[in-house]
Amino acid sequence: IFLLAFAISSVGHYLASLGLAFVAASLTFRLIPAVSEMFIKAGLSGIDLNKHEKLKKKVPEAIGVVAATIYLIVIFLYIPFHFRAYLLVEQQGTDGFPHDKFVAFICGLLSICCMIFLGFADDVLNLAWRHKLLLPTLAALPLLIVYKVTGGSTTVILPIFARPFLGHTLDLGVLFYIYMGMLSVFCTNAINILAGVNGIEAGQSLVIAVSLVVNSIIQIIGTEYHEGHQLALCLLMPFCGVTAALLWHNWYPSNVFVGDTFCYFAGITFAVTGILGHFSKTLLLFLMPQIFNFVFSVPQLFKLIPCPRHRLPKYDQSTGLLTMSYATFATSSLSRPGRLVLDIVRVTGLCHVRPNPEQPELTDVSNFTIINLVIKMVGPIHEEKLTTYILMLQVASSVLALAIRYPFGNMFFDQPLA
Amino acid sequence: IFLLAFAISSVGHYLASLGLAFVAASLTFRLIPAVSEMFIKAGLSGIDLNKHEKLKKKVPEAIGVVAATIYLIVIFLYIPFHFRAYLLVEQQGTDGFPHDKFVAFICGLLSICCMIFLGFADDVLNLAWRHKLLLPTLAALPLLIVYKVTGGSTTVILPIFARPFLGHTLDLGVLFYIYMGMLSVFCTNAINILAGVNGIEAGQSLVIAVSLVVNSIIQIIGTEYHEGHQLALCLLMPFCGVTAALLWHNWYPSNVFVGDTFCYFAGITFAVTGILGHFSKTLLLFLMPQIFNFVFSVPQLFKLIPCPRHRLPKYDQSTGLLTMSYATFATSSLSRPGRLVLDIVRVTGLCHVRPNPEQPELTDVSNFTIINLVIKMVGPIHEEKLTTYILMLQVASSVLALAIRYPFGNMFFDQPLA
Ligand SMILES: [Mg+2]
Ligand SMILES: [Mg+2]
Numbered sequence: 001i002f003l004l005a006f007a008i009s010s011v012g013h014y015l016a017s018l019g020l021a022f023v024a025a026s027l028t029f030r031l032i033p034a035v036s037e038m039f040i041k042a043g044l045s046g047i048d049l050n051k052h053e054k055l056k057k058k059v060p061e062a063i064g065v066v067a068a069t070i071y072l073i074v075i076f077l078y079i080p081f082h083f084r085a086y087l088l089v090e091q092q093g094t095d096g097f098p099h100d101k102f103v104a105f106i107c108g109l110l111s112i113c114c115m116i117f118l119g120f121a122d123d124v125l126n127l128a129w130r131h132k133l134l135l136p137t138l139a140a141l142p143l144l145i146v147y148k149v150t151g152g153s154t155t156v157i158l159p160i161f162a163r164p165f166l167g168h169t170l171d172l173g174v175l176f177y178i179y180m181g182m183l184s185v186f187c188t189n190a191i192n193i194l195a196g197v198n199g200i201e202a203g204q205s206l207v208i209a210v211s212l213v214v215n216s217i218i219q220i221i222g223t224e225y226h227e228g229h230q231l232a233l234c235l236l237m238p239f240c241g242v243t244a245a246l247l248w249h250n251w252y253p254s255n256v257f258v259g260d261t262f263c264y265f266a267g268i269t270f271a272v273t274g275i276l277g278h279f280s281k282t283l284l285l286f287l288m289p290q291i292f293n294f295v296f297s298v299p300q301l302f303k304l305i306p307c308p309r310h311r312l313p314k315y316d317q318s319t320g321l322l323t324m325s326y327a328t329f330a331t332s333s334l335s336r337p338g339r340l341v342l343d344i345v346r347v348t349g350l351c352h353v354r355p356n357p358e359q360p361e362l363t364d365v366s367n368f369t370i371i372n373l374v375i376k377m378v379g380p381i382h383e384e385k386l387t388t389y390i391l392m393l394q395v396a397s398s399v400l401a402l403a404i405r406y407p408f409g410n411m412f413f414d415q416p417l418a
Numbered sequence: 419i420f421l422l423a424f425a426i427s428s429v430g431h432y433l434a435s436l437g438l439a440f441v442a443a444s445l446t447f448r449l450i451p452a453v454s455e456m457f458i459k460a461g462l463s464g465i466d467l468n469k470h471e472k473l474k475k476k477v478p479e480a481i482g483v484v485a486a487t488i489y490l491i492v493i494f495l496y497i498p499f500h501f502r503a504y505l506l507v508e509q510q511g512t513d514g515f516p517h518d519k520f521v522a523f524i525c526g527l528l529s530i531c532c533m534i535f536l537g538f539a540d541d542v543l544n545l546a547w548r549h550k551l552l553l554p555t556l557a558a559l560p561l562l563i564v565y566k567v568t569g570g571s572t573t574v575i576l577p578i579f580a581r582p583f584l585g586h587t588l589d590l591g592v593l594f595y596i597y598m599g600m601l602s603v604f605c606t607n608a609i610n611i612l613a614g615v616n617g618i619e620a621g622q623s624l625v626i627a628v629s630l631v632v633n634s635i636i637q638i639i640g641t642e643y644h645e646g647h648q649l650a651l652c653l654l655m656p657f658c659g660v661t662a663a664l665l666w667h668n669w670y671p672s673n674v675f676v677g678d679t680f681c682y683f684a685g686i687t688f689a690v691t692g693i694l695g696h697f698s699k700t701l702l703l704f705l706m707p708q709i710f711n712f713v714f715s716v717p718q719l720f721k722l723i724p725c726p727r728h729r730l731p732k733y734d735q736s737t738g739l740l741t742m743s744y745a746t747f748a749t750s751s752l753s754r755p756g757r758l759v760l761d762i763v764r765v766t767g768l769c770h771v772r773p774n775p776e777q778p779e780l781t782d783v784s785n786f787t788i789i790n791l792v793i794k795m796v797g798p799i800h801e802e803k804l805t806t807y808i809l810m811l812q813v814a815s816s817v818l819a820l821a822i823r824y825p826f827g828n829m830f831f832d833q834p835l836a
C-alpha cells in the first residue's frame with residue numbers, strides 16, 4: 001500500500017494533467033458551437049473557398065482562440081498540482097521551493113499567452129509582417145533568460161563525422177540563444193504556412209503534439225534525464241485535448257476555422273516545450289514536413305517567384321475536387337535567381353510549369369506548397385482525402401523521426417541525444 | 419568617481435525604466451494615428467454619443483491595445499536591465515541569480531498579458547459577464563503562488579483601536595489570498611465602470627499611476643524597505659508613458675477610444691504592482707473614487723434599480739452640454755430593497771429622482787455613477803470640463819491618500835504601514 005501511494009504520488013501530476021486534458025477537450029468541444037454565432041456577429045468569419053457554390057456559407061474564423069484560452073485556464077489550474085509537494089508544506093518561506101522550475105513554467109506560459117494575443121490581434125486586425133515579427137522575438141526573451149539562469153547549456157555535441165574538424169563539442173554561446181529565438185519565430189509561422197484545406201492546421205498540430213508526447217514518455221521511461229520531459233508532457237497533454245476537440249469541428253466540412261490564433265498558439269507551445277525540455281533538435285525532427293514546406297515556400301515568400309494572395313488549392317466546381325493553384329506571370333519579368341528557381345522546380349518536378357491556358361505568352365507555375373505537390377503527385381483529389389494524405393505524411397515523418405532519434409541516433413552520436 | 423559610478427549603477431535600472439518610458443510614450447504617440455484606419459477597417463469603431471449630430475463620426479475603438487502592446491514590449495526589453503548584475507556574470511549556473519525576484523516579475527507580466535488579451539477579446543467579441551470573471555480570477559493564480567513562495571506574509575497589522583479585541587496582528591491565512599484575488603478582479607473592473615466621457619479612463623489611470631510612483635519614491639528614499647517599491651516603480655514608469663500618449667489622443671474631442679482593453683490593462687497593472695510591491699492597502703487608498711463609484715453602482719449592477727445599457731451622461735443637442743442620464747421605471751415594479759435604495763439616494767441627495775416628464779406615472783432616477791453625481795452638483799456642463807473636474811477629484815483623493823498614508827498613518831498604527 002505504501003508503494004502504491006508512492007507510485008500514485010510520483011505520477012500524480014501526470015494524472016492531473018491527463019485529467020485536465022479531458023476536461024479541456026470536453027469544454028472546448030462544447031463551447032465552440034456555443035460561441036460561433038458571437039464570432040460571426042463580431043465580423044470574424046470567412047467563406048470557405050473550397051466548397052461548391054451552393055454550399056458556401058459564413059464560417060466563424062479565429063475559433064482557435066477558444067481552444068487557446070481554455071488551454072491557458074487549464075494550465076493555470078494545473079500549476080498548483082505541479083508544485084503541490086512544496087505548496088502544501090506548512091511553514092512559509094522560500095527554502096524548499098524549486099524557483100527555477102516554477103520560473104521556467106511561468107515563462108513558458110508568458111510566451112504562449114503573448115503569442116495567443118498576437119495571433120488573435122492578427123486575426124482581427126490583419127497585421128503587417130513587421131508587426132508580426134517583433135512581438136514573438138521579444139516574447140522569447142524571458143524564455144531565453146530562463147534558459148540561461150537555469151543553467152541551460154549552449155554546448156552542442158557534434159556528430160562523429162564532424163569531430164576531426166571541430167572537436168567533440170562546440171560551445172555556440174550567444175549563437176545558441178539566437179538559434180532558440182529563431183526557433184520560436186519559425187515554429188509560430190511554420191504551422192501557419194502549411195494551411196488552406198479543412199482540418200490541416202489542427203490535424204498536423206495534433207500529430208506533432210502526440211509524437212512529442214510519445215517521445216517524452218520514451219525518455220521518461222527509458223533514461224535518467226527526466227525533468228524537461230516531465231514538464232513537456234504536462235504542457236502537451238492538455239494541448240492534445242483542446243486540439244482534438246478543435247479538429248472535430250474543423251474537420252471537413254469545416255464548421256469553424258482555426259485562424260492565425262491557433263497556428264501561433266500551436267507553434268509557440270511546441271517551441272516552449274522544446275526549449276524548456278531541452279529537446280529542440282528532436283522537435284525539429286518532428287517538424288520535417290513543416291521545414292520542407294517552409295524551404296519550398298521561400299522563393300515565393302521572398303518574391304523570387306510572384307506570390308498570389310492565397311496559395312490554397314483551387315476548387316473545381318464541376319468535379320468537386322481540388323486541383324493545383326498557379327501563379328501566373330511573364331517569364332521575362334522574373335529576376336535571374338527567379339528564373340533559376342523556375343528551372344530547378346521544373347527539372348526536379350516539384351512544381352507543374354505550363355503556358356497559361358488563356359494567354360499562352362504568360363507562364364503558370366503551381367504554387368510552392370507541399371499541398372500542391374501532393375495534388376501534383378496524386379491528381380485532382382477530394383478535400384477530405386487530401387487532408388488525410390497530408391496528415392499521413394506527417395505521421396510517417398514522425399515515425400521516421402523516432403527511428404532516427406532512437407535506433408539510428410547512435411550511428412552518429414556515441415551517447416543519447418538530448 | 420568611484421562613488422559616482424556606484425551611484426549610477428545603483429539607480430541604473432530606474433534610468434533605464436525612465437528612458438524606456440519616454441521611448442514607449444513616443445512610440446505610442448506616433449503609432450496610434452498610424453493604425454487607426456486599420457482598426458476602423460476591422461470593424462473596431464464606435465460613434466461618440468456625446469457630440470453634436472453634425473460632428474458625429476466613426477472613432478476607432480479598443481486603441482488601448484496599442485498602448486498595452488507597446489508596454490509589454492518595453493517591459494520585455496527592460497527585464498535584462500533589471501537583472502543585468504546577474505546576467506553579466508561569466509560563469510553559468512543558478513548560484514547568484516535571484517530567482518524569486520525574477521519569478522515575481524514574470525508572474526506579474528503573465529497576469530498583465532492575460533488581462534490585455536481578455537480585454538481585447540472583450541472589445542472584439544463583447545463577452546458575457548461569466549466569461550469576464552473566470553480568466554482574471556485564474557490569471558491571478560500564478561501571482562498568488564509567487565506571493566506565497568516568496569515568503570509573502572498573510573498577517574495584517576491591526577489598527578490600535580482594534581487590538582484589545584483581536585490582538586496586535588491577525589493572520590488572515592487563506593482569506594488573504596482570496597482578498598488578493600478579489601483585488602485583481604476589482605481593479606480590472608473598477609476603471610471600466612468609471613467611464614463614458616472622453617479621456618476619463620486614461621486620465622484617471624494616469625493620475626493613479628503617478629500617485630503610486632510618488633508613493634514608491636517616498637518609500638524608496640524614506641524607508642529601509644525598498645524591494646517591492648523598486649519593482650513597482652520600474653513597472654509603473656513605462657505605464658505612465660504609454661498612458662500619457664494614449665490620453666493625448668483620447669482627450670476631448672476623442673480621436674480614439676481606449677476600449678475595455680485599456681481599462682483591464684490599467685487595472686491589472688495596478689493590482690500587480692500593489693500585490694508584488696506589498697502595498698495593496700495603499701493602492702486601495704489611491705482608488706477611493708473608484709471604490710466609491712463601485713459601491714455607488716452596486717444597486718444598478720445587481721439590478722435592484724433598473725440599469726440601462728449605457729449609463730453615460732446625456733448630450734443636450736441644443737446647448738452642447740452634458741446632463742444627467744436617467745433610468746426610468748414604475749416605482750411599483752421595484753423590489754422592497756430596491757425601494758429602500760431609492761429612498762436612501764433621494765434623502766442623501768446622491769441621485770436626482772423625478773416623475774418622468776413624458777409619462778408622469780413612471781419614475782426617473784439619475785444613474786448611479788460618480789459622473790452623474792458631479793453633474794447633479796455643478797449643473798449641465800461641457801464634456802471637457804466634466805472630465806477635468808473628475809480628474810481633479812482623483813488628484814484631490816490622491817493627496818488625501820498620501821496625507822492619510824504618511825502624517826496621519828501613525829495615529830492608528832505605531833509602525834509604518836506596508
Ligand atoms: Mg492574418
Ligand atoms: Mg465590452
